[in-house]
Amino acid sequence: MLSFELPGDATFTEQARIDEVFAEPGFGVHFTDHMAVADWSITTGWGNDRIVINQPLGLGPGSAVFHYAQEVFEGLKAYRHADGSVWLFRPEKNGERLANSARRLALPQLPVKDFLTSVRNLVTLDERWVPAGHEQSLYLRPFIVAKEDFLGVRPAQDVSYILIASPVGSYFTGGVAPVDIWVSREYSRVANGGTGHAKCGGNYAASLLPQELAYEQGCSQVLFVDNAQKRWVEELGGMNFFMVTASGQLVTPNLNGNILPGVTRDSILTIAPELGLTPVERPVELAEVTTGIADGSVTELFACGTAAVITPIGSLKDVDGTHQLEVREDSVTMALRNYLLDIQYGRRADERNWMVRVR
Structure with a gap:
């Protein structure tokens, strides 16, 4: 030892x-x-x-x-x-x-x-x-x-x-604000059987060029779909992906070997029922997301990770156009974010003993 x-x-x-x-x-x-x-x-x-x-x-x-x-x-x-x-x-x-x-x-x-x-x-x-x-x-x-x-x-x-x-400091220097996301179909972050579930530099290096292309489209992040069919949502360059539905489901792609098992991701799924949400892990088709934004069955999108905690997504952009969402201050996204931060900074009771005291 x-x-x-x-x-x-x-x-x-x-x-x-x-x-x-x-x-x-x-x-x-x-x-x-x-x-x-x-x-x-x-x-x-x-x-x-x-x-x-x-x-x-x-x-x-x-x-x-x-x-x-x-x-x-x-x-x-x-x-x-x-x-x-x-x-x-x-x-x-x-x-x-x-x-x-x-x-x-x-x-x-x-x-x-x-x-x-x-x-x-x-x-x-x-x-x-x-x-x-x-x-x-x-x-x-x-x-x-x-x-x-x-x-x-x-x-x-x-x-x-x-x-x-x-x-x-805070990942958002000017306060939390919705981000625009570019959907990459030309490039993949990982492939089936690769290192997608591991946190290694190669995965991030593979996301850098698509990230630059996202900047050219006026977006601050890139969302990757699967390598094989270019249909299924996986994750952003360094964050997991979530969507909130009008029926009260909190949906995220299931861990299929291509997706990093985020600690923040797992924590969000755990606390979701306390905010009246039903957590769901399953394959998420990109068409379901864009169609849901258009017909109102998808009400919110966000990304999560240790650095930014939770980031609201304002729009998805791809070669077919822009899929815009309304981001409200009283959103589920912000409620989840505040819940986690309150636990981390000791403002809410830590009922699950997630926090470990150092000093």
Whole structure:
């Protein structure tokens, strides 16, 4: 079992500088003082766990991650409550997903207990970096990379796990606003039997060109359909997709191997009945969505993920035209978003014990 012991000689950024960052943190721009690291080799397994100053990794140019994209990552947050305490939201789910992603990429699986220890200890050490502003948090980025310096198509025999942290503000600098989505039929995010259910960089790299094309269409995100038939909705470049129906159903595409099993997605499905919604996981045809928008049977669309929590969708655009939705302040989308945020920031009773206290 790994311990990720807190260093006795830790050094820290001056509080005045941290306060400057908190005044305008951005998202993923600034990083805390330390990082957690553990190494794995095929002969010794996991070991050499430590928390050190945030520093370059020093990988060799032949490292497998550069040539064969053998890496996986996660994303979760630490939240400052009104009483000054610091909490995590369902961190064990991120540890489980990191292990599942690693398995798909032929990487060693870090035990969830060790994952949780690294997260708790790094947040404890760099607790001063957890902001207290409106919708601010400490974003945590754990990742596993193949560092063996070799050229050859096989699983790497030397690997590192690294955890870094970044204070972040609200994903929406001007407040939550509906986004326009471009539906990509030309490009796919993943293919059947691929890595769609794993959180790995290749999936995101594949979404970048379609994302640029979406910008050209005046859209801020891209929605992918299935690779085989170009009919079935899957997910956005980095978020899961939901629709609300006039009959009170909350519908999202089922986890078919191409869709990332989001922690926010799962949480939304769990709380939906408390808001009078019937959660439904099933295949969703794009034509059903666009026809539903036109005839009123689909009343709301939104995307969700750790970074933005929940993002209302104002329109879907494709080669056939624009499918516009009315986005109201009293929408189901915003009710779900506020419900989750209230749990995360300690404003609502945590009846499911989703929150884990760090300090």
